[in-house]
Amino acid sequence: MKLTRKQVLAKAKASDLESVKKLNCWGCNLTDISIFSQMANIEVLTLSVNSISSLSPLAGCLFLCELYLRRNKIPSLSELSHLRPLTRLRVLWLAENPCCGTDTSQYRLTVLRCLPRLQKLDNQVVTEDEIALALMEGEEVTTPLGSVQNQPSTNGLPDTETENDPLNYNMEETNKIREELGMKLLSRDKFLSLSSPSTRENKSSMKKTHILDAVLLLLKDLDEEELHIVHTATQNRLQCYTLEPETLIESLQTQKSADIQH
Known part of the structure; x- marks a missing residue:
């Protein structure tokens, strides 16, 4: 019914x-x-x-x-x-x-x-x-197959255009990050228009670009304390690329001890 x-x-x-x-x-x-x-x-x-x-x-x-x-x-x-x-x-x-x-x-x-x-x-x-x-x-929940095609398109665009629209993809990545951080989701009009990818081959590289754009957009909403947290997390992440395994473990243990003291 x-x-x-x-x-x-x-x-x-x-x-x-x-x-x-x-x-x-x-x-x-x-x-x-x-x-x-x-x-x-x-x-x-x-x-x-x-x-x-x-x-x-x-x-x-x-x-x-x-x-x-x-x-x-x-x-x-x-x-x-x-x-x-x-x-x-x-x-x-x-x-x-x-x-x-x-x-x-x-x-x-x-x-x-x-x-x-x-x-x-x-x-x-x-x-x-x-x-x-x-x-x-908890197990990760994925979007049901065919749900994109079954949903109304946005801004009057056909479903196929909306699905491949990098602006829509950028928004999805941004809001996924914001959701994980407990922040308010951004609406579509907050983003600048981007041209759609012309080939499937460049979709992977564009995804990384969109994720970077999303992170940079998030930074604008953070206060001093939150930016300090991001800075610390970034430094720890960079250490994974620059330090030897033994040095990395020692560094992480030092950081953990400092956190406990505070």
Whole structure:
């Protein structure tokens, strides 16, 4: 069953989709939730006990804080990649979906690695220790195959152009770094336009260029203390190329001791 505009407005008692902040669609036998691609301002969304299999329509709901998806038909944790842009998401209930599997511990670590900002998962509070462990032992969540083609193109560009657009790639790399640093994601209009690569052969070299651009863009947002952290990390990284193994180990041990003292 497809959730329609009329149904949404009736349930929310609203006159337009943009004004809907909370919506409860528990047990409505839904399979198609594409309507949410038009509801960027939704904050609390209850979709438990339905037949939903794809989360791609939620990728643009940037104000979403709470999302309830218990007992649906989400096949893989790769669907969580669509929730990565939702930096305000703090509560997620995903239990009793096929993607949860039988290893509940590993499932939880994988979800938290993908969405480290969560404060509550499946009605259980998330601890700092869990997040730290998840970043080390959780499995990496990849984007579902074909999801790029199935999503609407940006700025009116065809899907193939958007996928190969280096501006879009630059933004993806930048926001991935910013997400890992717990920083606010940048919008597309923050970036300068770049020409698309003409051949597949130069795509690898352009990727490195875009990553460097992303890092340089990040530096503009850092304060003195944060820049000092980056400086120290850069020095340690450079030592891997310039020092002998024995000297490197000694240097790292000295740095660790200094950190403990402070």
